[in-house]
Amino acid sequence: MPVLNLKKLQALWRQTFNLAPGHRLKTPEQARQFVNRRGFVYFWPIKGVVLPTLWAATAGDRPVPNEHDDPGMVTWGWKDDALGKHIWYYGKILRRKATFISLETVPFFYALSENYGSPEEDYLLAYEEGRLTQAAKQIYETLLDKGSLDTISLRKEARLLNAKESVFNRALEDLQKDFKIMPIGVAEVGAWKYAFRYEITARHMPELPEQARPIGEAQARRKLVELYLASVGATQSREVVKLFGWTPELAIRTIAVLVQNGKLIDQVSHPKSSGEWVALPELVE
Numbered sequence: 001m002p003v004l005n006l007k008k009l010q011a012l013w014r015q016t017f018n019l020a021p022g023h024r025l026k027t028p029e030q031a032r033q034f035v036n037r038r039g040f041v042y043f044w045p046i047k048g049v050v051l052p053t054l055w056a057a058t059a060g061d062r063p064v065p066n067e068h069d070d071p072g073m074v075t076w077g078w079k080d081d082a083l084g085k086h087i088w089y090y091g092k093i094l095r096r097k098a099t100f101i102s103l104e105t106v107p108f109f110y111a112l113s114e115n116y117g118s119p120e121e122d123y124l125l126a127y128e129e130g131r132l133t134q135a136a137k138q139i140y141e142t143l144l145d146k147g148s149l150d151t152i153s154l155r156k157e158a159r160l161l162n163a164k165e166s167v168f169n170r171a172l173e174d175l176q177k178d179f180k181i182m183p184i185g186v187a188e189v190g191a192w193k194y195a196f197r198y199e200i201t202a203r204h205m206p207e208l209p210e211q212a213r214p215i216g217e218a219q220a221r222r223k224l225v226e227l228y229l230a231s232v233g234a235t236q237s238r239e240v241v242k243l244f245g246w247t248p249e250l251a252i253r254t255i256a257v258l259v260q261n262g263k264l265i266d267q268v269s270h271p272k273s274s275g276e277w278v279a280l281p282e283l284v285e
Contacts, residue, residue: 001267001268001269002265002267002268002269002284002285003268003269003270003271003284003285004234004268004269004270004271004277004279004283004284005283005284005285006271006272008233008282008283009233009234009279009283012233012280012283013232013233016038016052016230016231016232016233017052017053017056017057017061017231018034018052018056018057019056019057019060019061024057024058024059024060025054025057025058026058028078028081028082028087031054031057031058031075031078032082032087032088034052034054034057035054035088035100035101035102036088036102036104038052038102038227038230038231039101039102039104039105039224039227039230039231040093040094040099040100040101040102040105040109040224040227041053041054041057041099041100041231042054042055042094042097042098042099042100043055043075043079043097043098043099043100044064044097044098045063045064046095046097049095049097049239049242049243050232050235050239051094051228051231051232051243052231054075054078054079054100055072055075058072058074058075059071059072059075060072079098079100080186083183083184083185083186083196083197084184084185084197084199084204086103086205087103088100088101088102088103089101089102089103089106089109089182089205090182090183091176091177091179091181091182091183092172092173092176092177093109093176093177093179094177094243094244095242095243095245096173096176096177105223105224105227106208107208107211107212107215108212108215108219108220108223108224109179109220109224110179110208110209110211110212111212111213111215111216111217111219111220112217112220112221112224113178113179113180114126114131114178115178115179115180115201115202115209117209117213119144119180119200119202119203120144122180123137123140123141123180126178132174133167133170133171133174135158135160135163135167135168135170135171136171136172136174136175138158138159138160138171139154139158139160139168139171139172139175139181139198140175140180140181140200141158142154142157142158143181143198143199143200144200147199148184148185148197148198148199148204149197149198150187150189150190150195150196150197150198151172151190151195151196151197151198152187152189152190152195153189154198155168172198177245179201179208180200180201181198181199181200181201182198182199182201182204182205183196183197183198184197184198184199184204185197218253218254218257221244221246221250221254222254222257222258224244225240225251225254225255225258226258226263228240228243229258229263229264229278229279229280230280233279233280233283234268234270234277234278234279234280234283235277235278235279236275236276236277236278237251237252237255237278238251240254240255255278259278262281264278264279264280264281265278265279265280265281265284266278268284
């Protein structure tokens with residue numbers, strides 16, 4: 001059985017996670033280039049998930065502190081300043097966590113979403129089939145009718161003032177992870193004078209549905225797994241399932257095609273972890 005070379009894996013991570021000393025991101029443009037190189041990254045480190053993050057690439061491999069004056073907090077400003085400017089795609093996507101996606105990669109995500117080219121009708125089908133909650137439906141219809149709104153106004157206009165905070169937030173996440181809505185700015189409203197403004201994704205990025213149209217689902221999955229392994233080097237199929245929310249069958253099928261095409265090697269042994277792994281050929285000996 002082929003064995004994963006951990007030294008080579010660590011060397012890859014230093015490069016793809018941007019962890020090498022002296023190579024920290026220092027400007028918004030460097031942050032954009034980092035996201036473009038990786039295809040998609042998290043904003044903050046997520047416990048139990050191996051994936052590059054804008055935080056670690058800027059502040060180093062350390063926990064996110066509570067202090068707002070920490071130098072690494074510059075990433076928050078980069079994120080907010082970029083909203084709505086077509087620098088990258090941002091939203092709560094992978095595992096409902098804050099995710100940056102390059103503009104080149106986002107059509108592959110969109111091709112796997114429950115959007116079929118008609119923003120005025122697709123959500124109704126999802127609702128009728130039980131894939132969209134009543135709260136999410138009301139939020140979407142409000143944005144469809146009223147245009148971009150901040151979360152304070154959106155909650156009021158969607159008649160969700162009496163809904164639990166968790167219900168409202170879950171609905172926002174549901175709509176984001178399926179690329180139906182996206183944050184496009186920040187409004188100085190509410191107790192904290194800080195609230196996202198949301199808009200219908202297909203209205204803010206009308207080119208996106210057309211870019212995604214010719215991409216088949218199998219092609220999209222292969223592209224995303226390729227990008228994922230290019231960043232992390234090695235993984236197990238269950239991690240692919242958890243990250244992208246696919247069925248185990250689809251994850252295994254996608255990996256199998258990439259193995260067949262020579263992009264990955266499967267049935268790899270990890271020196272410090274049980275189970276079979278899949279890895280980039282250059283990391284295996």
